[in-house]
Amino acid sequence: MLETNAAPPQLILKLAYGFWHAKALFAAVELDVFTILAAGPMDLETLMAATPIHQRGARDFLDSLVALRLLERDEKGRYSNSSESDLYLVRGRPTYIGGLLRHLDARHYKNWKSLTRALVTGEPQTSLGSGSYTDFYADQLTQQLFLQGMTAGSLPAVRTLARTFPWHRYKTFADIGTAQGCAPVEIALMHPHLRGGGFDLPFLEKEFAAYVRRHSLSERLTFYPGDFFSDPLPSADVLVMGRVLHNWADSVRAMLLEKAYQAISPGGALIVYDPMIDEERRSEPHALLSSLNMLIETAAGSEYTAAECADWMSRAEFREIKIEPLQDVHTAVIGFKLPAPAL
Amino acid sequence: MLETNAAPPQLILKLAYGFWHAKALFAAVELDVFTILAAGPMDLETLMAATPIHQRGARDFLDSLVALRLLERDEKGRYSNSSESDLYLVRGRPTYIGGLLRHLDARHYKNWKSLTRALVTGEPQTSLGSGSYTDFYADQLTQQLFLQGMTAGSLPAVRTLARTFPWHRYKTFADIGTAQGCAPVEIALMHPHLRGGGFDLPFLEKEFAAYVRRHSLSERLTFYPGDFFSDPLPSADVLVMGRVLHNWADSVRAMLLEKAYQAISPGGALIVYDPMIDEERRSEPHALLSSLNMLIETAAGSEYTAAECADWMSRAEFREIKIEPLQDVHTAVIGFKLPAPAL
Numbered sequence: 090m091l092e093t094n095a096a097p098p099q100l101i102l103k104l105a106y107g108f109w110h111a112k113a114l115f116a117a118v119e120l121d122v123f124t125i126l127a128a129g130p131m132d133l134e135t136l137m138a139a140t141p142i143h144q145r146g147a148r149d150f151l152d153s154l155v156a157l158r159l160l161e162r163d164e165k166g167r168y169s170n171s172s173e174s175d176l177y178l179v180r181g182r183p184t185y186i187g188g189l190l191r192h193l194d195a196r197h198y199k200n201w202k203s204l205t206r207a208l209v210t211g212e213p214q215t216s217l218g219s220g221s222y223t224d225f226y227a228d229q230l231t232q233q234l235f236l237q238g239m240t241a242g243s244l245p246a247v248r249t250l251a252r253t254f255p256w257h258r259y260k261t262f263a264d265i266g267t268a269q270g271c272a273p274v275e276i277a278l279m280h281p282h283l284r285g286g287g288f289d290l291p292f293l294e295k296e297f298a299a300y301v302r303r304h305s306l307s308e309r310l311t312f313y314p315g316d317f318f319s320d321p322l323p324s325a326d327v328l329v330m331g332r333v334l335h336n337w338a339d340s341v342r343a344m345l346l347e348k349a350y351q352a353i354s355p356g357g358a359l360i361v362y363d364p365m366i367d368e369e370r371r372s373e374p375h376a377l378l379s380s381l382n383m384l385i386e387t388a389a390g391s392e393y394t395a396a397e398c399a400d401w402m403s404r405a406e407f408r409e410i411k412i413e414p415l416q417d418v419h420t421a422v423i424g425f426k427l428p429a430p431a432l
Numbered sequence: 433m434l435e436t437n438a439a440p441p442q443l444i445l446k447l448a449y450g451f452w453h454a455k456a457l458f459a460a461v462e463l464d465v466f467t468i469l470a471a472g473p474m475d476l477e478t479l480m481a482a483t484p485i486h487q488r489g490a491r492d493f494l495d496s497l498v499a500l501r502l503l504e505r506d507e508k509g510r511y512s513n514s515s516e517s518d519l520y521l522v523r524g525r526p527t528y529i530g531g532l533l534r535h536l537d538a539r540h541y542k543n544w545k546s547l548t549r550a551l552v553t554g555e556p557q558t559s560l561g562s563g564s565y566t567d568f569y570a571d572q573l574t575q576q577l578f579l580q581g582m583t584a585g586s587l588p589a590v591r592t593l594a595r596t597f598p599w600h601r602y603k604t605f606a607d608i609g610t611a612q613g614c615a616p617v618e619i620a621l622m623h624p625h626l627r628g629g630g631f632d633l634p635f636l637e638k639e640f641a642a643y644v645r646r647h648s649l650s651e652r653l654t655f656y657p658g659d660f661f662s663d664p665l666p667s668a669d670v671l672v673m674g675r676v677l678h679n680w681a682d683s684v685r686a687m688l689l690e691k692a693y694q695a696i697s698p699g700g701a702l703i704v705y706d707p708m709i710d711e712e713r714r715s716e717p718h719a720l721l722s723s724l725n726m727l728i729e730t731a732a733g734s735e736y737t738a739a740e741c742a743d744w745m746s747r748a749e750f751r752e753i754k755i756e757p758l759q760d761v762h763t764a765v766i767g768f769k770l771p772a773p774a775l
Contacts, residue, residue: 095527096516097759097760098520098588099516101457101502101517101520101521102760104453104454104457104500104502105532105533105536106536107449107452107453108450108451108454108455108540108541109450109540109544109717109718109722109725110447110450111450113721113724114444114448115448115547115548116547119548120548120552141552142552143552144554145554146550146554146724146727149720149727149734150551152709153717153720153721153723156713156714156715156716156717157447157717159443159444159447162714173439173443173444176438177441178444190444193448193449197451198451201452201455202455202541204456204458204459205459205462208459208463208485208489208490209463211486211487211489245441370495370498371495371498371499372499373499374453374456374496374499374500375449375452377492377495377496377499378452378453378496379452380489380492380496381452381456381489381496384488384492391489391492392492417441418445
């Protein structure tokens, strides 16, 4: 007999159409709807005149954004930004994360077509999978989208870190794998007593310098060129290693943590953050799926739990290890290098 | 100043990563994880041996499905299907909707890459946009995926319709744009007194006949070959027109409703269903986004509200029009052709 009174497949349908939700958001960011609406509420005609959106799908598109709670629509039919869209999706605001969404759209949406192949082969499906960032960054447009994506994707986590870590106890810091320098900039902006910089491959110096200059921090932030496979890490009171360990195999992680321990001043700290898997491996899909993204993108990377990270850090001699969720999709694990005991 | 205490962009991140959720589900269906688990709970090793999934991403992938609530995992680490997955994602069950997910994955995920272009041009972005289903169906694999997608996508709605419409009052029915014949089969299975069939383009006869034969209904269900632009619709007490009107411009919709009125017996009914937009155009993103799918897929199609549909039906002389949500993503609008008044 047919099971005619069964509940409808609501969860399955909700998950299945998730890519529609994502693409509607991505298109709105690409068409800069939120930046245009930052000027104030607009009716359909005004908004259409201000964007390249064709009349045919305009109303359904904008009402989709209302139904997705990215826009609001008043009783006169005028559209405006939701408070979250206004804060995060208006170009030019310091909180803008459109770069992340452009990155997800231009890079990840395409990469994820190959999820099944990655699952079956265990092999990366993108050019980054070779492990060479130099090759990867060779294409200028890829580099720009990737770097802006990294910056926007780190921004909320880095802001939380800048606000919550006891930076007043330290004088110097360096961000390892800094890309444009999003982390040093946010930390330096919030803590004027700190000096430091960012470590990354030499050809990223220009990008870093430009980003730091835009934030008027060139006096306090330095670029440390290097390759963490062959070079030591810069010395500082605090090192930050965000979205780095998840790209690499366990052996590389251990090597990087040991190098970090060497570079940190006695009494200093290491802050590692990544989208970490919950300890039960069942309550938060984001980090588990992010681990599949590492499967698609890298030769041996994956996400991991905070407990695994704490274990690796303690093997590298870090002590008083603490776990701090960063309010977005990231978690930080913080370990301290004890001062040398008094003789 | 930076707005450092602002709420994190949680809604934006949730929407942005929706394509990860969708693709994880699609990959699990493609790899037939749920069918394999229908045999009973399996630990990681057993499940890996039963599927082509490589060891590297296996645990993260399966735990992702747990976190998405598609699988369960017991205290011994054994995976099993959730009740919804067991009902809808196990191949061979009459409730299986894997065909819809394969269709969304193979066709829509790719099509939606072109959303921005569709929004800017107002033009369809797929081969179906020419309006010729004959050309479209010419590719055998495309046809199979599309037809199975249509069937699986209609199944939950059609089951609700089969259960809730007062079929006992009628003797004959025909489904317009029937494809494989999913609607006539479900209705005939639940109501043994009914006879009827499905109307579609002539080359679909073989598909229809095979599908009906698999359900042992060849005695009661007939294929009506025809083109609804040039031919009349088959006569019956009840006509069903599901996921048809949304493909076409208003003028075609009016023509089809008039043809339906001509074909229906006095006292009979027309059932139209589509993913209809809520009247306020703000509470349900699905139908609004489905309208964008029509923008991508068709030259002049779109979704519409139940009130708009009721208005079109009343212009075609239907009366006592009722609106019935079908519990999945579809809504039905039902209109009646009044019996001729007694002289």
